[in-house]
Amino acid sequence: MRVSPRNSPAFGTEAAAVETGGTSLAAVAPAETAPAEVAPERLGASRERLDGPAKVTGTAPYAYEHPVEEPAYLHPVQATIARGRVTSIDTGAAEAVPGVLAVLTHTNAPRLADTEDAELAVLQSDAVAFRGQFVAAVVAETPESARHAADLVRVGYGEQPHEVELGPEGGTPAARTDHGDLEAAMASAAVVLDRTYTTPMQHNNPMEPHTTIAQWTADGLTLHESTQGVYSVRSVVAPVFGLDPEQVQVFAPHVGGGFGSKGLPHAPLVLTALAAQRSGGRPVKFAVTRQQMFALTGHRTPTSQRIRLAADDRGRLSAIGHDALEHTARIKEFSEGSSTASGIMYAAPNRRITQRLVPRDVPVTSWMRAPGHCPGMHVLETAMDEMAQACGVDPVEFRIRNEPELDPLSGKPFSSRNLVACLREGARRFDWQRRDPAAGVRREGDWLVGTGVAASTYPTHVFPGSSARIRYEGGRYAVFIGAADLGTGAWTALAQIAAEALEVPFEVVDPHIGSTEFPTATVAGGSTGITSWGSAIVQAATSFRDQYGTQPPEGAEAEGATQPNPDAERFSMHAFGAQFAEVRVHADTGEIRVPRMLGVFAAGRIVNARTARSQLIGGMTMGLSMALHEHSVLDSRFGHVVNHDFAGYHIAAHADVDSIEAAWIDEHDPHVNPMGTKGIGEIGIVGAAAAVGNAAYHATGVRVRDLPLTPEKFLR
Amino acid sequence: MEAEIALTVDGTRRSLSVDTRTTVLDALREHLGATSPKKGCDHGQCGACTVLVDGRRVTTCLSLAVAHDGAEITTAEGMADGRELHPMQRSFLDHDGFQCGYCTPGQVCSAVGMLAEAEAGWPSAVTDDLTAPVELDEAEIRERMSGNLCRCGAYSNIVAAIRENVR
Ligand code: FES
Ligand code: FES
Numbered sequence: 001m002r003v004s005p006r007n008s009p010a011f012g013t014e015a016a017a018v019e020t021g022g023t024s025l026a027a028v029a030p031a032e033t034a035p036a037e038v039a040p041e042r043l044g045a046s047r048e049r050l051d052g053p054a055k056v057t058g059t060a061p062y063a064y065e066h067p068v069e070e071p072a073y074l075h076p077v078q079a080t081i082a083r084g085r086v087t088s089i090d091t092g093a094a095e096a097v098p099g100v101l102a103v104l105t106h107t108n109a110p111r112l113a114d115t116e117d118a119e120l121a122v123l124q125s126d127a128v129a130f131r132g133q134f135v136a137a138v139v140a141e142t143p144e145s146a147r148h149a150a151d152l153v154r155v156g157y158g159e160q161p162h163e164v165e166l167g168p169e170g171g172t173p174a175a176r177t178d179h180g181d182l183e184a185a186m187a188s189a190a191v192v193l194d195r196t197y198t199t200p201m202q203h204n205n206p207m208e209p210h211t212t213i214a215q216w217t218a219d220g221l222t223l224h225e226s227t228q229g230v231y232s233v234r235s236v237v238a239p240v241f242g243l244d245p246e247q248v249q250v251f252a253p254h255v256g257g258g259f260g261s262k263g264l265p266h267a268p269l270v271l272t273a274l275a276a277q278r279s280g281g282r283p284v285k286f287a288v289t290r291q292q293m294f295a296l297t298g299h300r301t302p303t304s305q306r307i308r309l310a311a312d313d314r315g316r317l318s319a320i321g322h323d324a325l326e327h328t329a330r331i332k333e334f335s336e337g338s339s340t341a342s343g344i345m346y347a348a349p350n351r352r353i354t355q356r357l358v359p360r361d362v363p364v365t366s367w368m369r370a371p372g373h374c375p376g377m378h379v380l381e382t383a384m385d386e387m388a389q390a391c392g393v394d395p396v397e398f399r400i401r402n403e404p405e406l407d408p409l410s411g412k413p414f415s416s417r418n419l420v421a422c423l424r425e426g427a428r429r430f431d432w433q434r435r436d437p438a439a440g441v442r443r444e445g446d447w448l449v450g451t452g453v454a455a456s457t458y459p460t461h462v463f464p465g466s467s468a469r470i471r472y473e474g475g476r477y478a479v480f481i482g483a484a485d486l487g488t489g490a491w492t493a494l495a496q497i498a499a500e501a502l503e504v505p506f507e508v509v510d511p512h513i514g515s516t517e518f519p520t521a522t523v524a525g526g527s528t529g530i531t532s533w534g535s536a537i538v539q540a541a542t543s544f545r546d547q548y549g550t551q552p553p554e555g556a557e558a559e560g561a562t563q564p565n566p567d568a569e570r571f572s573m574h575a576f577g578a579q580f581a582e583v584r585v586h587a588d589t590g591e592i593r594v595p596r597m598l599g600v601f602a603a604g605r606i607v608n609a610r611t612a613r614s615q616l617i618g619g620m621t622m623g624l625s626m627a628l629h630e631h632s633v634l635d636s637r638f639g640h641v642v643n644h645d646f647a648g649y650h651i652a653a654h655a656d657v658d659s660i661e662a663a664w665i666d667e668h669d670p671h672v673n674p675m676g677t678k679g680i681g682e683i684g685i686v687g688a689a690a691a692v693g694n695a696a697y698h699a700t701g702v703r704v705r706d707l708p709l710t711p712e713k714f715l716r
Numbered sequence: 717m718e719a720e721i722a723l724t725v726d727g728t729r730r731s732l733s734v735d736t737r738t739t740v741l742d743a744l745r746e747h748l749g750a751t752s753p754k755k756g757c758d759h760g761q762c763g764a765c766t767v768l769v770d771g772r773r774v775t776t777c778l779s780l781a782v783a784h785d786g787a788e789i790t791t792a793e794g795m796a797d798g799r800e801l802h803p804m805q806r807s808f809l810d811h812d813g814f815q816c817g818y819c820t821p822g823q824v825c826s827a828v829g830m831l832a833e834a835e836a837g838w839p840s841a842v843t844d845d846l847t848a849p850v851e852l853d854e855a856e857i858r859e860r861m862s863g864n865l866c867r868c869g870a871y872s873n874i875v876a877a878i879r880e881n882v883r
Pocket of ligand 2: 207256815818820866869
């Protein structure tokens with residue numbers, strides 16, 4: 001099967017875009033011939049998305065939209081207790097519904113070969129570990145009859161006491177770093193801060209719900225899956241079903257967002273594949289509903305975080321303490337590592353960083369955009385604002401004053417670190433120098449007005465194990481790699497990287513991604529996609545040119561894989577940024593508006609200026625959303641998220657978003673990888689909410705230490 | 717219970733037999749193989765399923781197919797004329813008004829429907845003068861587009877794209 005970004009024949013030709021001052025003139029060139037006078041690609045150009053026409057017309061097929069013959073539809077039954085056992089299941093009424101093909105329960109579901117990952121051990125026992133867990137599933141001819149029949153399944157439970165709430169205490173230590181003597185430094189410092197902050201449980205909520213089409217054939221299992229990594233799905237699912245990896249084919253040419261929740265397979269995929277063993281070879285389709293996603297596809301843990309800072313009278317830090325508490329599902333341990341970033345952000349001779357994990361009867365936690373760094377930096381950067389205020393130092397200057405020479409934890413040099421440049425450039429663009437430091441004193445009509453700043457960071461990783469293949473045919477270069485584009489622009493950026501490495505025009509490169517038919521690619525996660533896959537493509541291009549020179553024969557082909565980085569051990573590698581926000585809070589109602597946000601980032605080389613800007617402002621917008629709205633409310637009595645849809649779980653909408661700008665400084669880092677890229681998928685969200693919260697404090701004089709910044713918190 | 721209905725989708729008349737519980741969205745996606753209207757929530761809370769029904773924007777997940785026998789439906793796919801994109805779609809590309817693209821056909825349909833509403837003088841919650849012609853500034857566009865969520869956070873680019881199409 002051929003997976004192309006433009007599945008519709010109407011959009012099957014390359015459109016070469018020429019940028020002219022913000023608008024672009026589409027010069028449509030036939031796909032087969034390259035425009036003669038186009039220069040070889042240079043990274044950093046502003047490229048229109050190759051998959052763009054298919055996206056704006058809606059013809060790009062996402063997983064659930066892949067056409068299949070005679071599909072059957074699945075609808076699950078979810079546990080209505082938070083902990084205990086299923087004692088009885090009556091499926092009679094459900095089975096009697098016309099069109100029902102099978103009702104699966106733990107008593108009759110096929111056995112899995114490997115149940116070690118308890119999240120994926122679907123319908124393998126009578127145990128209920130969280131509310132919303134699968135206890136049965138109906139497969140039927142139509143989605144309507146599946147849903148109706150699922151409603152008729154009667155489940156009896158033996159309920160056991162449960163606990164879902166995270167308090168400020170408890171937990172088992174998950175990590176600890178100690179440098180110097182935090183307590184002694186706190187006792188002797190001129191200025192100290194000791195505060196506890198909380199961030200709430202949050203849900204990724206990609207617009208495309210998690211969907212699966214599963215079909216068993218003589219060759220094994222075929223999956224059309226909304227996933228951030230076709231190979232991650234293959235490697236996790238194969239052992240669960242006792243298959244060789246090659247027996248699992250996974251397709252995901254277009255993915256409707258993920259932000260981490262589609263990074264690894266969750267229970268719905270396994271349930272669908274199980275059900276497809278009972279459908280007589282028919283493909284089974286399952287689209288998790290928005291409500292079901294709140295229990296089944298991962299979430300960000302709530303956190304309680306204590307920050308201790310000590311400084312001298314000139315605002316130089318002598319100690320940083322960060323103790324983070326997170327919850328984890330009892331059936332699967334996962335830690336975000338919320339206090340991690342406090343290791344590298346600021347200089348201080350005394351430092352203690354701890355993580356504790358509290359097992360609770362909650363659904364399984366997993367990755368959500370900038371795991372750990374997002375909630376951890378929110379808290380650190382809020383505390384830094386408080387400390388700057390306490391020291392009487394401007395918050396931009398306060399951060400600059402505490403800039404470390406070397407990575408404070410490892411003692412290694414940074415491969416590049418341009419936080420100070422970002423702070424200065426952001427301050428210049430935001431007109432920061434005219435800021436009056438006093439909080440709660442500017443009023444325009446009924447609105448209190450303020451500005452705030454926060455720093456961002458995200459580590460630069462490369463995952464080993466990706467490879468790419470390049471083939472020359474008909475004057476064009478086809479690039480194959482099992483990568484995924486969840487909105488990141490990977491279709492386009494990978495073509496740009498290949499074009500630059502091959503020294504050919506962008507227009508003659510055709511990327512092929514999103515399938516296990518193509519060479520292995522690591523997951524689109526941890527901001528590693530472009531760095532990992534791109535490194536493999538550069539390697540393939542180098543090997544292609546080494547073998548064939550610049551006049552390759554028809555059908556010439558070469559492969560390359562991500563190479564170990566000799567500099568990885570020598571340097572500490574991170575991207576940095578500075579975020580600025582202007583906030584208005586209504587003096588009478590506490591309504592909060594954010595008219596202006598600016599992010600300036602230092603994230604290595606930027607591949608595609610257009611899509612990079614989108615990704616950065618997208619991260620900032622999600623940070624704004626986190627600041628203003630996001631809060632999954634766990635009901636301690638029943639153990640479920642009460643506000644489990646978009647009516648209750650608010651995310652930023654058009655009306656919340658005013659001016660959001662992202663910029664970057666030129667950063668050349670020869671150490672991170674062959675392209676010099678650092679990854680930009682996550683850094684945009686890091687610190688964004690803190691900048692908004694700090695601006696809200698500056699506007700009102702009210703410090704909100706518990707997200708989100710809802711109106712009642714400003715009224716006192 | 718099944719019912720026979722006909723829908724005209726992007727100019728083509730289609731006859732189909734649907735369960736009376738089937739939404740217009742599922743009729744389009746599951747029965748007619750249309751990929752352009754997306755399902756993001758199935759509860760009228762996200763706008764991903766927006767199409768134009770008889771020229772007006774409608775969330776198809778909240779509409780029952782049996783109640784729309786004979787309706788004229790335009791999806792984002794049908795807005796393009798073959799290879800030629802609708803000007804609104806062209807602007808979405810120029811301004812990179814999307815990332816994952818899942819909300820995008822809904823945003824495009826909603827934007828086109830919204831422009832027609834404004835043209836017809838419909839006020840919104842942020843319109844000051846309810847009798848004067850509507851001036852579609854950024855605040856008006858944002859308010860009128862707030863039924864279309866975008867988790868990728870492409871809002872500022874979407875508004876820039878829509879503004880190009882305001883007459
Ligand atoms: S799917 Fe119809 S509004 Fe969300
Ligand atoms: S582009 Fe992904 S949800 Fe809007």
